Amino acid sequence: MTDERAQSTLAPILTDMSTLADILGAKLPFILIGLTCFIVAFILSGPISRLLVKPVKHFNKSELVALVTKRLISLLIVLLGAYVLLRLSGLTEFAIAVASGTGLAGLIVGFAFKDIAENFISSLLLSVQKPFKIGDVVDVASNTGVISRVTSRATTLVDFDGNHIQIPNAVIYKSIIKNYTANPKMRSHFVIGIGYDASASGAQQLALDILLEHSAILDKPKPQVLVDSLGSSTLNLKVYFWIDSDKNSILKVRSVIQRSILEAFETAGIPMPDDARERIIKYAQDDDVASLESKSSHLSSKEKDANSVSKTRTSGSQNLASREQHVKEDDLESEVSEIKEQAQQSRSPEQGDNIL
Incomplete structure (x- = not known):
């Protein structure tokens, strides 16, 4: 009885195994053909993708675009081989389910990694459009610096303080x-005020002569000195000039030009008063006259001391002026090249290959 029960229990299992063996025997040639197609597709995906991506390089020089295109082509070829394997194995419904599931999974992953995908797509667009290149000085997202590195996730700037700033490509x-x-070629400007009793045209011409004589100021476009506004106590002149930022620093040139115009105006006797101030004088009462007289005696003694101090300052300023005559020409060289060297020598905090 025990043997009969065991045989009755194993009979369905043996029947199913026999049926499965018959099915496998009938499908085995197709499975082998499908497996061969999958292996061939996997092996040929690399060479075929490299061959098909060559026309893309003729239209676009971006390495990132070529790499992404090559990987997409390889993935499509491998998926095609897997689909053929499943179809020949008789798993047509499973093949369709895998294809649709792949699309659904891609949609889910896209939402989950939205920011990463956005940065990646932005890096593709940046590599195609090329609004800048490595070593350019740019101002972006309220940051100014030298482009040091551009990867598929972020762009690294080295600002003029030597800091590395990573900004997402999106x-x-x-x-x-x-x-x-x-x-x-960059333009700079500043405002300088002169007194109303001075000749505006003479001051303009004097400032313009200084601009035209300076070697760092470009002749084209020509520098200009224009009347900008009428202030409360000064006639404000606005000075415009252009320089080559690759050779000279715009901050240094503006500093030297301002100093030169100031010295020229002082030599020519052109007044540069400060803003007008209102003074309120309160007349003293009779009983305060005595105290005022005592204060005036103290003030007279202080004025004597002030006169001696002013004489000392005058002699000191004369000595300083004599020293300035022996000072060499100001250093106007741009510091951009030094920042670029620092960016090349420093460690890059952003891992990944450059895409530009």
Whole structure:
């Protein structure tokens, strides 16, 4: 009885195994063909993708675009081989389910990694459009510095304080980008006020002569000195000039020009008064006259001391002026090249290959 029960229990299992063996025997050639197709597709995905991506390089020089295109082509070829394997194995419904599941999984992953995908797509667009290149001085997202590295996730700037600033590519793509290196010619300006009793045209010509004589000021576009506004106590002149930012620092040139114009105005006797101030004089009462007289005696003694101090300052200023005559020409060299060298020598905090 025990043997009969065991045989009755194992009979369905043996029947199913026999049926499965018959099915496998019938499907085995197709499975082998499908497996061969999958292996061939996997092996050929690399060479085929490299061959098909060559026309892309003729239209676009971006290495990132070529790499992404090559990987997409390889993935499609491998998926095609897997689909053929499942179809030949008789798993047509499973093949369709895998294909649809892949699309659904891609959608879920896209939502889960939205920021990463956004940065990656932005890096693709930046590599295609190329609004800047490595070594350019740009202002983006309220940060000014030298482009040090651009990867598939972020762009690294080295600012003029030597700090590394990483900005996500999505932020850069959405921001206003000001490229200072694209056109090295830069314009600067400042305002200087003169008294109303001075000749405005004479002051303008004097300042313009200083600009035209300076070697760092470009002749084209020409510098200008224009009347900007009428202040409460001064006639305000606005000085415009252009420089080559690759050679000279705009901050240093502006400092030297301001100092030169100030010295020229002082030599020519052109007054530069400060803002007008209102003074309120309160008349003293009769009983305060005595105290005022005592205060005036103290003030007279202080004035004597002040006169001696002013004489000392005058002699000191004369000595300083004599020293300034022997000072060499000011250093106007741009510091951008030094920042670029620092960016090349420093350790990059952003891991990944450059895409530009």
